[in-house]
Amino acid sequence: MSPMEKSSGPTGRSLPPDRSGVDTEKPHPSEVSLESLATEQLVRTLAVDQDRAVRAVEAVSAEIAAVVEDVVAGVGRGGRLVYLGAGTSGRLGVLDASECPPTFRSDPKTVVGIVAGGDRALRRSSEGAEDDPRGAIPALAELDLGMDDVVVGIAAGGTTPWVLGGIAEASARGARTALISCARRSMPPGCDHLVVLETGPELLTGSTRLAAGTATKIALNALTTSVFTRLGKVRGSRMIDLRATNDKLHDRCLRILCELFPGLDRAGADQALHASDESLRSAVERLESEGRVAD
Template structure:
């Protein structure tokens, strides 16, 4: 234990005592779970209230990603794990390159399984992780910190800004915009039922926000048609079935058997198979039409 007097964090909302949480240890498991469920009811409203800030972030991000830029999430503890989780889901969901959305956590990948909370106190702790990325002006770094004060995250923001990257901080506690930060996104989740345990309500809100960011981003990049993931990677039986159903939904004249055949001919690329089905062209013809339309399925088939 470090005997140095720590900075007083009692002013941070996520550290406050919850007025409705008095004796969790005296509750039955069911009572405690009901309390948690009630407390989490506020999360969708919090995300909706931050929709303008989240949308502005996406609008700045999309043009940079069209130019080959990357989105880098960086955080410590739960915040870092949530960033890694969302980043790792983008390739199977949107057939994105794994380098497009990157999740970094204090302490490295080992911290995904075994907590290394002390690493978050190091302002230069992200240097070894960021240096190999060779950040440019097309890249965007989103620091994620429930309390908004994590030195590892704020240090990473400063390093990214020095490289010319766009920077933002996502936090669950109101604060001033930190130095070197282009945008502050606040999800004001308030106090936790288990005081200070931001893996609870703050974690839930953070996950929803990150899901929203990548979904809106890849929708803008043409990876979504209607409500369908037209670039999903059909890499197992469940996903192949989903691709077949999506194809028959958009092209109802196609049977499941025909849909599977089209997907096979398209090399597993659902977007290409859809164009083949709707416009009655072969794979090369479908690829050419998509290329001419900047891969926008809506521009090709309406």
């Protein structure tokens, strides 16, 4: 019997798969006694342990870049990036998806986050939902996936049935697929890209909202920022498709215009922005059409 298959115990009920071999479930090598640490030392220990999350993402830059290229090609033809995840992984996917429209002025339907258990699972844990390998199928069917879509499953331990079943279903529907895992594993059925963020065991054993969660957030940030940079939503190191919908964004738009066009003051920048329906990109194009040269 495979370690990841269920078995029966003496009570007659089925036992869960043995996940002791999964990297994120193993005890931390330091075997530190967290409760014995002074509070400041505890906080410092937890913070320092996050360093490996950055290294884990950097180590698989090429693998993430391959996913980026697939997404750029698909979205360029009208496709979507769809995140699938349960628990912390699902919430991180929804968070990243929700940040794309205000950051890049993308269509809210371009990057979609789906979490096991539905939107209510964003605030209240719905742990049992992740065990159903067919659980993601209704949401994927509703999206009417096609060959221009890319579905990225997120599973810290790399074994979540809901995520793996969703990847297989997405592949069967013609979409490109990827799995982001923080534990070493082989390529799952129907998966085109495997991205393994090797964060290793957690300081709090099995709590993948720690190093695994941090690495996942960094990876998703890198993924969507790279995608929209390639799609022309970034100029230099600046967001160029902003709309001044509140004071913070209004100020940011003015500062970007003044930085791009030396000699332009805030009043002139505001005039151009107002004449461009509060669109930063349109304001830049307007100023360039007037003969101003941008840096």
